[in-house]
Amino acid sequence: MASSSSESDMSLDPETPLTPMADARASSPLGDRPKEKRRQRLLRGIQRISSSPSLTHIGRPRANTAPYGNRGTLSCISLAPTSPLGQNAPGTSTPGYFPSVPGTPAVEFPEFEGIETRLAPRKVANASMTCLNPGSVSLPQDLAATRPRSGAVRKPHYDFWASMPDEIRIQILSYLRPKELVRVSRVNKYFHKFCFDGQLWTRFDASEFYQEIPAESLAKIIVAAGPFVKDLNLRGCLQIEHHERAEIVAKSCKNLINATLEGCRNLQRTTLHSLIQSNDKLANLNLTSLSAVTNSTCKIISRHCPQLEMLNVSWCKHMDARGIKMVIRGCPKLRDVRAGEIRGFDNLDVAQAIFETNNLERLVLNGCVELNDEALKAMIHGRDPEVDILTNRPIAPPRKLRHLDLSRCSQLTSRGVEALGHFVPELEGLQLNGCRVLTDSALEPILATTPRLTHLELEDLSELTNEILSEHLAKAPCASRLEHLSVSYCENLGDAGMLPVIKKCVGLKSIDMDNTRIGDLVLAEAAAMVRSRAARTSARGSRPRIGLRMVVYDCSMVTWTGVREILSWNAKVRQPSGSKQPTYPTEVIGLKCFYGWQQTVEQHTQRVLRGDFAAAARxxxxxxxxxxxxxxxxxxxxxxxxxxxxxxxxxxxxxxxxxxxxxxxxxxxxxxxxxxxxxx
Known part of the structure; x- marks a missing residue:
């Protein structure tokens, strides 16, 4: 008994240096097995009150290293409550539970408050697995599932789009096209608000989707962005034919600068007048082929559009040249007038108004069949001008015209057209197509006094001869600047006239010579001209571009050998003497010829343009x-x-x-x- 009591006293001696690790090794058959590092670090750092009586009043110095540097977990923890008398709580039974000695002081660890929120429980794969330490019990599975994971601190949701400044949002949406903006606006109300912001709709061009958008959607967009729209293009939009929809468009747009209503045939006259009256900043107005345009419309334009610079009223059959006169006199900044197929240009008062303004840079009168020689002279020289006795020319300031289109003005003769000579020094484009009675004398003074001429169209002038080309155009001051020449259906022109032109006009980019008497020599000379003006490259992967376009339909003197000359030079790969690298062309000729050969020519051109010169030569x-x-x-x-x-x-x-x-x-x-x- 004494020995047993002494052994009992020895087991309960508080000075016995027993540790939980030793207790675990003594009670477990696996005591010799080393524990995991994380568990050792955890047990060294945490001093807990064990249920074993042998650990009562045992103190351990706190570890110097931080025990929670890594993500550790607690797999076993003592959950046994202690009563004041050291007895088990009634109604509880815990296997392997050892009651503590009465009066065991409670040890506090303030530095580890909230540690359960920092240490995540280890997931237990098998709930029936027993802990190796008999002095502790495993954590319940339901409690482990409800505890938060270690380190999973959720950041508050950050709405990047909502936190972005409005200016950046508008800048991002400005890269979208109108159709894309409408699609994005369906995301939510927030996007709908920004997609219809007026800053994104300063330019509204419906020409790309006018056949797809319904009238209600078109009116809704214009109403939403109307006050901000400056460029409005409703070309071909027949959806606004309804009176109410058109009124909505007219009332919404108040700051237009450029307006295109071409093709809106059912637009009411009152609606058009209301739109013009409410936009006094209009600078460009296109009313092509509108039946609602009359002389009263031109009168409203002259009164309410002082900033107007361009007016297009071509094919407006319910107006005449008197409306043009009112606009010219009421709009001092007008520079561009396009009035194709408008009646009444034989009126000398209209011609005098055009002469007095002297601000027009573009005048398009194609199809004005009533325009005659007297009216054209009045536009250029004025009515009853003084004549210089030395030069026998009228005394008048030179015109500022840069582009003049007199195509299909059938009443014009050489006597009227030659009045342009010496009075249009800044002329760059001249179109006289269809004026069949014109002769060489009409063009001689014009070619001699227009050094800036780049576009010349003389189609269907059957009275022209080779002399006008070889003696005047080839020697004109504009020869080196000429880019486009059209002499189609000039049946008297042939190699004698075109060869000097191609040799001298080295800047040509397009030539129309269908139904003329030119032959293979012209094609060969054109190939030589392009070859001499274009630099070659030694880069194998470079692709040439079309530098000259030629049209030679229905030319009876052109044979397949001339066409082959063009094809051969297009695919020519040279080997310069003294150089190991071949050179490749950078410019080629695009040819339109007899329909029986055209398929071969197009196939050859496609191969050349993609750089496959070997296949083209084959x-x-x-x-x-x-x-x-x-x-x-x-x-x-x-x-x-x-x-x-x-x-x-x-x-x-x-x-x-x-x-x-x-x-x-x-x-x-x-x-x-x-x-x-x-x-x-």
């Missing part, structure tokens, strides 16, 4: 062989059957090459060769 050679075989097959005499067979073979090879060489790898579609063509 196509040109096979096409030449085919054309030679066709010519031989048409000859009479001995060997006609052999020549026809060669022509058929050349035709098949050429067809294979036009298809990109696909048929070269296999047999072409079967066909009856004898019945394919009556000639072949």
């Amino acid at each position: 196509l040109e050679q096979k096409w030449a062989h085919y054309m030679q075989a066709v010519e031989e097959a048409g000859a009479v005499g001995a060997g006609i059957r052999r020549r026809r067979r060669r022509a058929r073979e050349a035709q098949m090879l050429h067809a294979n090459e036009e298809e990109g060489g696909v048929a070269a790898a296999g047999r072409r579609r079967a066909r009856t060769m004898a019945a394919s063509c009556s000639v072949m």
Whole structure:
């Protein structure tokens, strides 16, 4: 008994240096197994009151290192409550529970308050697993699921779009097109508010989607952004034909600068007048082909649009030239007048008003069949001008015209057109298409006194001769600046007139010569001109561009050899002497020719433009062989059957090459060769 009591006293001696680790090793068969590092670090840092009596009054110095540097978890923790008498609470039974000695002082750890929120419980894969330490119990699974995870501090939600300044939002949305803005506006009310902000609708162009947008949506957009719209383009919008919708548009837009109503045929006259009256800042107004435009409309424009610079009333059949006169006199800044097919330009009062303003830079009178020589002279010289006795020319200030279109003014003759000479020094574009009675004398003074001329259209002037081209245009001061020339249907023009022009006018970008007498020499000279003016490159991957466009439809003197000359120079790869690197063209000629050859020409041009010069040269050679075989097959005499067979073979090879060489790898579609063509 004494020995047993002494052993009992020894086990309960508070000075016995027992630790929870030693207790665990003594009570567990796995005591020799080392614990995990995280658990050791945790047990060194935390001093807890164990339920074992052997740990009563045992103190341990606090660890110097931070025990919670890593993410540790508590797998086992003592949950047994202590009563004042050291007894178990009634109704509780805990396996392996050892009551503490009465009077055990409670140890406080203020420095670890809230530690349960920082240490996340370790997930228990098997709930029935027992803890290796008999002095503790495992954490209930329902409690482990409800405790927050360690380190998962949720940041408050940050609404990036709502926190952004309004200016940046508008700048981002400004990159969207009108259709995209309408789609984005459906996201929510917040986006709807910003998508219809007036700053995004200063320019409203409905020409891209006018066939898709309904009338209600169109009116809604204009009403929402109307006060901010400065550029309004409703070309072709027939949706606003309803009177109420048109009134909404007219009342909403108050700050227009540019307005295009071309094609709005059902626009009411009162609505149009209301729109013009409410926009006194209009600078450009396009009313092409509107039936609502009358002389009274022009009167309203002259009174309410003092800033107007451009007016287009072409094909407005319910007005005449008197309306143009009112606009010219009421709008001092007017520089551009387009009045195609308007009646009444034989009125000398209208011509005098045009002369007195002398601010017009563009005057388009195409199709004004009533314009005659007297009216044109009055526009340029004024009525009854004084004449200089030395030069025999009227004394009048030069006109500021830069573009003049007198196409299809059938009453004009050489006597009236030659009045332009010496009085339009800044002229850049002149169109005289369809004035069939004009001769060389009408153009001689104009070409000699217009050094800035870049566009000249003389289509369907059957009275012109080669002399006007070779002696006047080729030697004119504008020869080096000329970019566009059209002499189509001038049946008297041929190689004698065009060759000097192509040699001297080295800046040409387009030539229309269909239905003329030009031949292969002109095509060869054009190829040489482009070759000489364009620099070549040694970069293999570079792609050329079209530098000259030529139209030679219905030219009976142009043969396939001339067309081949163009194709050959387009795909020419040179090997300069003394250089190892070949050079490639940077400019080529785009050709429109006889429809039977056009498919080959287009295929050849496509290969050249994508940089495949070898394939283009191969196509040109096979096409030449085919054309030679066709010519031989048409000859009479001995060997006609052999020549026809060669022509058929050349035709098949050429067809294979036009298809990109696909048929070269296999047999072409079967066909009856004898019945394919009556000639072949």
